[in-house]
Amino acid sequence: MIPRHFFIALSILLAAVLGMSIYVWHMRGRAAATPVPSANTGPVVAPVAGNTERVTLYVAYDDIGILRAQPAQVPLPSVRQQRAEEVLRALITLYLDKSSPHPLPPGSDIRSIYLVDPGLAVIDINAAFADGHRSGVLAEELTVASLIQTLSANIPGILKVKILVEGRQRETLAGHADLSNFFDVSAINQLSSQLQSTQ
Amino acid sequence: MPSISRRVGRAPGHLVVPSPAAHPCSCGDNRPRHPWPRFFSLLTMLLFLCIPLCAAPEKHLSVYSTAANYSLPIVQRQGRDYIGLLELLEPLGTVSAKTDGLHWRLHYNNILGEFTVDKTRARIQGRDADLSAKFLMENGRGLVPLASLNSLLPRFLGGPANLHEESARLFIGNVATHFTALVAPEDPAHLVFQFTAPVNPSVATEPGKLHLTFSHEPLTAPASPTLTFASKTIPSAAYSEGNGAAEITVTTNVPLMAGFSNDGRTITLAPAKSLPAATVASKPAMPAPQNVQGAQSPPIPSSAPRRYFAVVDASHGGADRGEALSPTLAEKDVTLAFARRLRQELESRGISTLVLRDSDANLSLDDRAFFANTTHAAVYIALHAASSGHGVRVYTALLPYANATDDDRGPFRSWPTAQASSIPTSQAAAASVAEALKKGEITVRTLTAPLRPLNNIVTAAIAVEVAPPASDVSSLTAPDYQQLIAGAVANGIVAIRAQLAAAP
Numbered sequence: 239m240i241p242r243h244f245f246i247a248l249s250i251l252l253a254a255v256l257g258m259s260i261y262v263w264h265m266r267g268r269a270a271a272t273p274v275p276s277a278n279t280g281p282v283v284a285p286v287a288g289n290t291e292r293v294t295l296y297v298a299y300d301d302i303g304i305l306r307a308q309p310a311q312v313p314l315p316s317v318r319q320q321r322a323e324e325v326l327r328a329l330i331t332l333y334l335d336k337s338s339p340h341p342l343p344p345g346s347d348i349r350s351i352y353l354v355d356p357g358l359a360v361i362d363i364n365a366a367f368a369d370g371h372r373s374g375v376l377a378e379e380l381t382v383a384s385l386i387q388t389l390s391a392n393i394p395g396i397l398k399v400k401i402l403v404e405g406r407q408r409e410t411l412a413g414h415a416d417l418s419n420f421f422d423v424s425a426i427n428q429l430s431s432q433l434q435s436t437q
Numbered sequence: 438m439p440s441i442s443r444r445v446g447r448a449p450g451h452l453v454v455p456s457p458a459a460h461p462c463s464c465g466d467n468r469p470r471h472p473w474p475r476f477f478s479l480l481t482m483l484l485f486l487c488i489p490l491c492a493a494p495e496k497h498l499s500v501y502s503t504a505a506n507y508s509l510p511i512v513q514r515q516g517r518d519y520i521g522l523l524e525l526l527e528p529l530g531t532v533s534a535k536t537d538g539l540h541w542r543l544h545y546n547n548i549l550g551e552f553t554v555d556k557t558r559a560r561i562q563g564r565d566a567d568l569s570a571k572f573l574m575e576n577g578r579g580l581v582p583l584a585s586l587n588s589l590l591p592r593f594l595g596g597p598a599n600l601h602e603e604s605a606r607l608f609i610g611n612v613a614t615h616f617t618a619l620v621a622p623e624d625p626a627h628l629v630f631q632f633t634a635p636v637n638p639s640v641a642t643e644p645g646k647l648h649l650t651f652s653h654e655p656l657t658a659p660a661s662p663t664l665t666f667a668s669k670t671i672p673s674a675a676y677s678e679g680n681g682a683a684e685i686t687v688t689t690n691v692p693l694m695a696g697f698s699n700d701g702r703t704i705t706l707a708p709a710k711s712l713p714a715a716t717v718a719s720k721p722a723m724p725a726p727q728n729v730q731g732a733q734s735p736p737i738p739s740s741a742p743r744r745y746f747a748v749v750d751a752s753h754g755g756a757d758r759g760e761a762l763s764p765t766l767a768e769k770d771v772t773l774a775f776a777r778r779l780r781q782e783l784e785s786r787g788i789s790t791l792v793l794r795d796s797d798a799n800l801s802l803d804d805r806a807f808f809a810n811t812t813h814a815a816v817y818i819a820l821h822a823a824s825s826g827h828g829v830r831v832y833t834a835l836l837p838y839a840n841a842t843d844d845d846r847g848p849f850r851s852w853p854t855a856q857a858s859s860i861p862t863s864q865a866a867a868a869s870v871a872e873a874l875k876k877g878e879i880t881v882r883t884l885t886a887p888l889r890p891l892n893n894i895v896t897a898a899i900a901v902e903v904a905p906p907a908s909d910v911s912s913l914t915a916p917d918y919q920q921l922i923a924g925a926v927a928n929g930i931v932a933i934r935a936q937l938a939a940a941p
Contacts, residue, residue, distance in 0.1 A: 303825075303826045372825070373759060373760035373761070374760050374824070374825055375821050375823065375830065375886055375888055375900065375902045376823060376825065376826055376830055376884075379884070379887065379888075382887065413757065413759055415886070415887050416892075419892070421887065422837060425835055428885070429835060429885050429886075433884070
């Protein structure tokens with residue numbers, strides 16, 4: 239014969255199990271009904287301390303193959319290197335938007351920018367940026383010109399730019415634009431002028 | 438084309454004996470080991486080493502005709518050599534093909550050929566033609582047996598075609614280049630080859646031998662394949678053919694050098710130190726390519742006449758497919774088709790043209806620049822294709838330094854800025870090509886671009902990027918569109934021919 243206190247304990251445990259099951263079932267239904275936000279593949283930008291300033295972004299438009307100067311308000315820190323990174327991140331955030339005129343692959347980001355005196359800037363982009371970039375002379379050239387022109391227009395004193403991918407030198411961006419050499423900022427200025435006209 | 442390989446090894450004469458202490462299982466273990474595992478390891482290693490050595494080289498068919506010289510890959514199917522018929526006829530005229538179930542219809546100019554998969558007979562202009570083996574179709578591409586070309590091509594072309602099947606060389610029409618070889622009477626150490634047309638062989642040497650390889654010339658055999666000479670220095674030479682090329686092998690007792698003269702129709706072989714200075718004059722300052730390994734053919738002397746006026750470079754190739762223009766269309770295929778068409782257009786206007794990549798080969802950017810520079814052409818034209826935008830973009834080099842010529846050292850030019858002194862001529866060529874394209878009512882833009890190897894080329898250099906006329910990417914392969922652009926680019930080059938020829 240089963241002792242009475244065992245029977246009482248078993249009944250309490252069974253009731254608890256039943257109660258927990260009902261609660262879990264209820265929670266599962268609520269979770270399924272809650273819409274899940276889509277994955278945000280945009281760059282995670284560190285909080286920036288600084289005043290919002292007006293900068294000029296040189297934005298590429300694929301449909302007509304041009305660059306356009308476009309003003310933007312960006313919070314900028316006081317340190318020159320961080321300012322450079324924030325300016326280019328603002329440009330890339332624009333390109334990662336759904337209605338981007340020059341779409342970049344999801345997850346594209348600037349890893350870091352190194353400013354080396356006198357006048358050298360090294361832009362280190364991530365692998366997602368380069369590996370997923372569309373191939374084509376004009377498509378790649380627009381990206382390169384947009385990055386360099388935006389950087390040099392907002393950070394004075396840059397004369398030469400080098401672009402690295404994940405900290406390493408790469409031959410081309412996506413099969414065409416040469417990344418093995420330095421970019422002369424004055425030559426990119428001239429190229430940007432050409433790219434601002436459709437002729 | 439010289440192969441470029443990375444050699445890994447140790448110095449000869451050194452045998453590395455593994456130390457017993459270095460063996461992971463030998464810590465104080467002096468028991469005799471069984472020899473079989475080691476034997477099998479060695480056998481496996483030998484097997485892996487043999488696989489690349491035993492791999493057969495890719496076969497190519499070299500085609501020589503009055504319209505164009507080009508090469509095509511040969512594919513092996515059912516133990517026989519096959520060739521793509523459309524690709525073969527494409528550089529020779531207007532060609533189109535249509536697939537209808539098992540039937541494949543090919544239009545070449547106004548001639549219709551009808552082929553059926555797995556049938557050994559075809560119909561050309563309503564008459565039967567024997568193919569000697571089954572007709573095959575792969576992804577809409579019609580393949581005919583190589584052996585059938587001798588009977589098939591005259592029906593399409595209306596003239597003779599002579600296939601050297603063993604050596605994979607096809608002569609269409611009367612295009613043979615003949616040669617004679619004589620020891621100079623005044624100096625038996627000099628051997629003089631006279632050719633009936635300009636030639637540009639690659640030269641390679643090995644102890645006791647010098648090889649002249651003719652990949653682009655329709656060189657034909659002399660009366661006897663072995664030539665003997667009354668010379669102790671150069672006793673004999675032999676002619677042979679194989680895998681789409683002809684080769685003359687000269688036997689010699691001393692190191693020889695080759696000198697070119699008479700507009701490329703004469704090659705003089707002589708002991709290295711005795712060749713006249715005029716024929717082997719030192720090469721002008723040529724930037725050395727970066728990272729190029731292995732043997733290259735010797736540079737062409739500056740006094741040598743220009744054998745090709747234009748070099749057309751079909752960008753990408755091999756594993757480098759370029760942009761995926763559509764799920765089935767790669768940029769490398771479009772550029773190759775454009776390059777062949779442009780060569781045809783240029784040569785029809787009297788401009789001798791070399792297509793740098795005339796097959797699905799993979800050439801590095803340094804190699805492209807090296808070969809373009811050593812050819813001493815007046816203009817280099819790189820071809821690209823793109824799915825974005827419309828019309829044509831013509832590019833010149835964007836150099837990495839503002840004062841590019843500052844990087845030169847005396848007569849030597851800096852490799853990244855070798856183009857610096859030719860920028861004005863390149864821009865003039867780009868403007869001329871753009872003008873010709875505009876006349877053809879084609880949308881065109883001229884830009885600079887950081888696009889290698891433009892900046893490594895020592896002569897006028899432009900890149901032409903072709904985009905579809907509207908949103909339909911498939912129009913990039915349309916013969917009419919290709920013809921329109923190739924014709925306009927050729928007109929642009931012809932218009933500036935004198936300036937290009939006069940450029941240093």
